[in-house]
Ligand SMILES: Cc1cc2nc3c(=O)[nH]c(=O)nc-3n(C[C@H](O)[C@H](O)[C@H](O)COP(=O)(O)OP(=O)(O)OC[C@H]3O[C@@H](n4cnc5c(N)ncnc54)[C@H](O)[C@@H]3O)c2cc1C
C-alpha cells in the first residue's frame with residue numbers, strides 16, 4: 001500500500017492508499033477525488049489530471065515523461081516547475097507518503 | 108435553468124460527462140443517467156489496448172459508485188429507454204414513464220454488421236462484455252482474422268500480434284484507416300503491422316466468414332479460428348427518429364448541440380453537428396467530442412449559453428510502439444504534406460484541416476493551438492514559415 005495525500009485547491013486534504021502500479025490520477029479517480037478529471041484515461045492527451053508535486057517529493061517522482069511538458073502547456077491553470085500530469089506518476093513503494101496539490105480547475 | 112429534471116439517455120463517456128458538468132455548472136435539480144449496459148460507466152479506449160493485455164476491468168470505471176451518491180446523480184444501469192414522448196416531455200422505460208425538463212441523448216453507436224454470409228461467427232469489440240469475450244478467446248494461440256483495417260481493428264491486431272498470435276487483417280479500402288488519415292500515415296502503419304508479422308489484405312473485401320476463416324472478394328482464403336468484426340459503426344438514432352427528430356448519419360443538432368426540439372440535445376458518437384470551421388454536418392467518434400459536447404450542453408442547460416460549439420477535434424490511437432495523434436478533422440481526399448519530422452499536414456481549399464503526428468506530442472499540441480486560434484492557417488502562410496507550426 002502506498003499512501004498519497006491530495007490537497008485540494010481549498011486546502012482540504014484527502015489521504016488515499018493505492019497499489020504500486022496505480023497512477024496518481026487513477027487512484028484519485030477510483031476514489032472520487034474531485035480535483036482530477038483524467039478525461040483521456042491516462043493517455044497523455046488531455047492535461048485534465050494536472051497536479052503540483054510537493055517539493056520534498058520532486059526527486060522520488062522523477063522528471064517529466066517524454067511529451068508531458070508539451071501536454072502540460074494546455075493545462076487550465078498555471079504550470080510551475082512542480083507541475084506534473086498525475087497520470088504519468090506511477091506509484092511505487094518509494095512514493096509512500098507522497099503529497100500532491102491540485103489546481104483550481106482542470107478544464 | 109438551475110432546477111428541473113435532466114434525463115440523460117446513455118451512460119457512456121459523454122452521458123457521464125454531461126451529468127458531471129451539469130453539477131459543475133451549478134445545476135441543482137434532479138439528474139437521471141440511464142444506461143443500457145450493466146455496471147458503472149466505463150472508458151472504451153482501453154478495450155482495444157491495455158485491457159486486452161491486463162484484463163483489469165475495475166480500472167475502466169470512469170467514476171466510482173460513491174461519486175454518484177455524492178453528486179446526487181441517479182444512475183440507472185442496465186436499463187433501456189424505449190421511447191420519447193416529446194409532447195408530454197417524458198421518456199418511456201417499459202411501462203414506466205419519466206418526466207424531463209431537458210433531455211440529453213448520449214446513445215453512442217453500435218457495431219455495423221454488414222450482410223456478409225457467416226458473419227454471426229465474428230466477434231465484436233464495442234463493449235466491455237465484448238472485450239471480455241475476446242480476451243478470454245486469446246488464452247490459447249490463435250489464428251486471428253480481423254475484418255476492417257480501421258483504428259479498432261488495428262489496435263486489436265497490434266496487441267494480438269504482440270501476444271504472439273497469428274494475425275491477418277482484411278480491409279476493403281486500398282489503404283489502412285483510409286477514412287481518417289493521410290496516405291502517408293496509412294503507409295507508416297502498413298509497415299508497422301507487416302513488421303509485426305501481420306498479414307494485410309488491402310483493397311480486398313470479405314465475401315464470407317466460413318468455418319475455416321475468411322473468404323475474400325478475390326477468392327483468397329484466410330485461415331482463422333477467431334474472427335473480429337471491426338468494420339465501423341452505426342449511430343444509435345432510433346429513439347430520436349421515432350420521436351420525429353431529424354437524423355442524418357446521426358441525430359441532427361445545431362450549433363449549441365440542440366435538436367429542433369429545444370428541450371432535447373444530442374452529444375458524442377450519436378450526434379451529427381455543424382463543424383465550426385466549415386458549417387458542414389459531421390459526426391465524430393472520440394472521447395474529445397463526447398466530453399466537449401457534454402460540457403457545451405451543460406452550459407446551455409444551466410446558464411442558457413448560446414456560444415456555438417467550436418472545440419478543436421483531437422484523437423489518438425495506440426498501435427504497438429506508435430502513438431498516432433490527430434488534431435483537427437480531415438476528409439479522406441484532403442491534400443497532404445509530409446514534413447521531415449514525420450508529421451503530416453492536411454489541407455482543403457488551401458486551408459489547414461488537420462495535423463497527424465506519431466510519437467510527437469510537441470507538434471500535436473502546436474497544431475491544436477494553431478487550429479483553435481481563430482483564423483484558419485492557410486497553406487501559403489504556413490509555407491512561408493517553412494511549415495514550422497511554432498512560427499505560424
Ligand atoms: C474499442 C474502442 C476503442 C476506442 N479508442 C478510442 C481512442 O483511442 N481515442 C478516442 O478518442 N476514442 C476512442 N474510442 C471511441 C470512444 O470510446 C467513443 O467515441 C466514446 O465512448 C463516445 O461516447 P458516447 O457517450 O457518445 O457513447 P458511448 O460511450 O458509446 O455510450 C453510449 C451508451 O448509450 C447506451 N445506450 C444506447 N441506447 C440506449 C437506450 N435507448 N437506453 C439506454 N442506454 C442506451 C449504450 O449502451 C452505451 O453504453 C474507442 C471506442 C472503442 C469501442
Ligand code: FES
Pocket residue numbers: 025037038039040041042043044045046047048049071085086087088
Ligand atoms: S489523464 Fe489525460 S493527460 Fe493525464
